Amino acid sequence: MATMTAHDKRGFDFTRWGLPALLILMLACNIGFWTQARHARTTWGNVPPVPSERGATIAMLGDAQMGYRVYGLMLQNLGDIGGRITNLAQYDYTALKDWFFLEDSLDPKSNYIPALAAYYYGATTKQEDLTPVIDYLEVIGQRPEPQKWRWLAQAVFLSRYTQNDLVRSFDLATKLANLSTPDMPAWTRQMPAFILVARGEKEAAYDILMGMLQNDAEKMDPAEIRLIRDWICDKILTPSQAATHPVCTSIPGG
Incomplete structure (x- = not known):
């Protein structure tokens, strides 16, 4: 019987030959899978x-x-999935509104979701999509908690300057002006007048602003008084009327 050498006793060396072969096979499988699946993308169901x-x-x-x-x-x-970003115009804003109100039911005091709705989703370029956002902000903005009025003011802004809806923006501005929240600045009371001017109803706007000067001037900052004065003298009155109007010939609170 022939004598077995040390190499014959050792047999097949898996570490030397088998493991590299297995790694090469796995690499080949990965390359094959990649060539077949590289064009596949995740789909977003809205x-x-x-x-x-x-x-x-x-x-x-x-x-x-x-x-x-x-x-x-x-x-x-x-x-924002699969390395892609979805345009806001592709979102279902009616469904988003339901999510906003669900979140409100879980935490009615937080301002996180109102801010997300107002400043992120409110940036959509589709004007009709803003209506659900405005509906949500209108409800949240009438809450008595401090600073909640800001969301109603944002609803006025979106309605007036993005949707250019002078009817609804005036309704929202009136609700804002009628809030009794103590931390609201004076300009929130002036918003109905600003929208009335845009609607061409200058006489009604004049009555609102003059009423504020007559009743609330002592509680207002001088800068706010000057703002009202500028609106009355530059946007409501004609140049000839402004030249003789007592508000325009002096600077109240200045």
């Missing part, structure tokens, strides 16, 4: 259906605050 408040809370093990934050991050990053 805004998902909104769950009920109970369902949203149960999904977060009963923690409403956790749900508010998780769903808020989802809304913040919605549509």
Whole structure:
């Protein structure tokens, strides 16, 4: 019987030959998979259906605050998947409105979702999509908590300057002016007059602004008084009327 050499006793060296072969095979499989799947992209099904408040809370093990934050991050990053960015014009704003109100039910005091709705989703170029955002901000902006009035003011801005809807913006501005929130600046009371001027109803605007000067001047900042004066003298009155009007010939509060 022939004597076996040390090499024959060792047999097949897997570490030397088998492992590199396995790695090459795995690399070939990966390359093959990539060549077939490299054109595949994830598809976005638009805004998902909104769950009920109970369902949203149960999904977060009963923690409403956790749900508010998780769903808020989802809304913040919605549509930005697969390395692509979705244009705001492609979003379903009616469904977004439902999500906004769901979030409000989970945390009615937070300003995170109102800010997201007003400043992010409110930047859409489709004017009709702004209506659900304005509807939401109108409700939130009438809450008595401090600084909530800002969202109603933003609704006025979107309606007036983006949608150019002088009818609804005046209605929103009137609601804003009638709020009794103590931290509101004087310009919020002036917004109905500004919109009336844009509508050509200068006499009504004049009555509002003059009423503010006569009744609230002592509580107003001099800069706010000068703003009212400028609107009366430069945008409402004619040059000949302004030349003899007592408000225009002096600077109240100056």
